[in-house]
Amino acid sequence: MNAQPDAAIVVSNVTVSYGAKRALDDVSLTVPAGASFALLGPNGAGKTTLISVLCTLRRPDRGSAAVAGADVVRMPTQARRSIGVVFQDSSLDDRLSAWENLEFHGLVYGMPKKRRRTMIEAALALVELEEWTHDIVRSFSGGMRRRLEIARALLHEPRILFLDEPTVGLDAQTRQRIWQYLETLRRERGLTVLTTTHYIEEVEDADSVCIIDQGRIIAQDTPAALKERFGQRWLTVLPQDQEAADAILASVPQVRRLGAQRLALPAEDEAATDAFLSTFRDRLSEVRFQPPTLESVFLSLTGRELRDRADGQRDAEKAAGRRGGQR
Numbered sequence: 001m002n003a004q005p006d007a008a009i010v011v012s013n014v015t016v017s018y019g020a021k022r023a024l025d026d027v028s029l030t031v032p033a034g035a036s037f038a039l040l041g042p043n044g045a046g047k048t049t050l051i052s053v054l055c056t057l058r059r060p061d062r063g064s065a066a067v068a069g070a071d072v073v074r075m076p077t078q079a080r081r082s083i084g085v086v087f088q089d090s091s092l093d094d095r096l097s098a099w100e101n102l103e104f105h106g107l108v109y110g111m112p113k114k115r116r117r118t119m120i121e122a123a124l125a126l127v128e129l130e131e132w133t134h135d136i137v138r139s140f141s142g143g144m145r146r147r148l149e150i151a152r153a154l155l156h157e158p159r160i161l162f163l164d165e166p167t168v169g170l171d172a173q174t175r176q177r178i179w180q181y182l183e184t185l186r187r188e189r190g191l192t193v194l195t196t197t198h199y200i201e202e203v204e205d206a207d208s209v210c211i212i213d214q215g216r217i218i219a220q221d222t223p224a225a226l227k228e229r230f231g232q233r234w235l236t237v238l239p240q241d242q243e244a245a246d247a248i249l250a251s252v253p254q255v256r257r258l259g260a261q262r263l264a265l266p267a268e269d270e271a272a273t274d275a276f277l278s279t280f281r282d283r284l285s286e287v288r289f290q291p292p293t294l295e296s297v298f299l300s301l302t303g304r305e306l307r308d309r310a311d312g313q314r315d316a317e318k319a320a321g322r323r324g325g326q327r
């Protein structure tokens with residue numbers, strides 16, 4: 001692997017399989033130091049697997065990866081010291097208080113007592129949990145737990161922070177707050193932040209977005225450049241009934257299904273769009289033009305919507321499993 005001095009993360013041709021299932025297929029990417037980098041992809045794309053490799057939890061079958069200049073296979077201890085991780089599923093001990101959870105983490109990292117104390121206080125202040133310092137985590141809401149996990153991930157002052165779907169199942173306000181903490185950290189401490197998500201709206205402000213699908217990277221650039229290159233205007237329609245949907249699908253080859261009921265067709269060709277609407281308008285109960293979005297980038301690249309119907313259900317299940325009460 002070529003050393004890249006200003007790169008926080010370098011992944012080179014990484015392949016990982018679980019039995020016959022190839023979760024990552026020849027993945028390469030570079031994340032500059034201090035960047036906010038979003039890994040965007042549907043369920044099962046390989047996002048968690050990539051984070052596991054970068055966190056030294058899973059050895060790649062092929063290829064190599066380095067964080068803050070430390071190869072994750074050859075120098076795992078050094079690699080671990082430079083990263084903080086917020087896993088998809090909560091790994092807090094909910095029988096302990098917020099302070100005790102952080103104290104335990106500080107001990108694991110061999111932080112001396114005085115520094116532990118200072119850092120715990122600072123981390124709890126950052127995520128606005130000082131008031132709940134000595135409360136038992138079991139009584140915390142989903143949002144409070146996530147904030148505490150972020151505080152814990154930062155305790156040993158890592159240079160890189162990995163967050164695997166940090167806002168799944170949280171309400172919009174809490175999600176926004178979490179992104180604010182991360183942005184502050186990045187600006188003030190030069191932290192590199194790699195986040196996985198399937199919430200498109202959350203990656204609009206990232207420096208770089210990497211779209212991953214079925215274990216392969218299919219595009220990587222700034223959100224604006226991705227939209228410019230791959231984004232299309234789409235016309236999405238809701239046929240009045242199944243018969244109308246079947247008629248459209250049979251006669252317009254470029255139409256794609258969107259979820260269970262809606263159909264979409266590229267709207268770049270005005271004449272073709274007008275012809276479509278004059279033929280089918282009476283059989284449609286909803287017509288919408290969509291400007292280029294990252295969602296349309298994903299659709300153009302894969303022929304599928306990023307957020308399928310199962311997602312909402314999955315988010316709700318995750319949230320239910322995670323939430324200890326609402327505050």
Ligand SMILES: Nc1ncnc2c1ncn2[C@@H]1O[C@H](COP(=O)(O)OP(=O)(O)OP(=O)(O)O)[C@@H](O)[C@H]1O
Binds near residue numbers: 018023041042043
């Ligand atoms: N321990 C495992 N054993 C077998 N297959 C696995 C294992 N972990 C992941 N996979 C499979 O590897 C693929 C990639 O999974 P991964 O969890 O990395 O995706 P993801 O993008 O993080 O999805 P999600 O958002 O659902 O977590 C999926 O097809 C998944 O079913």
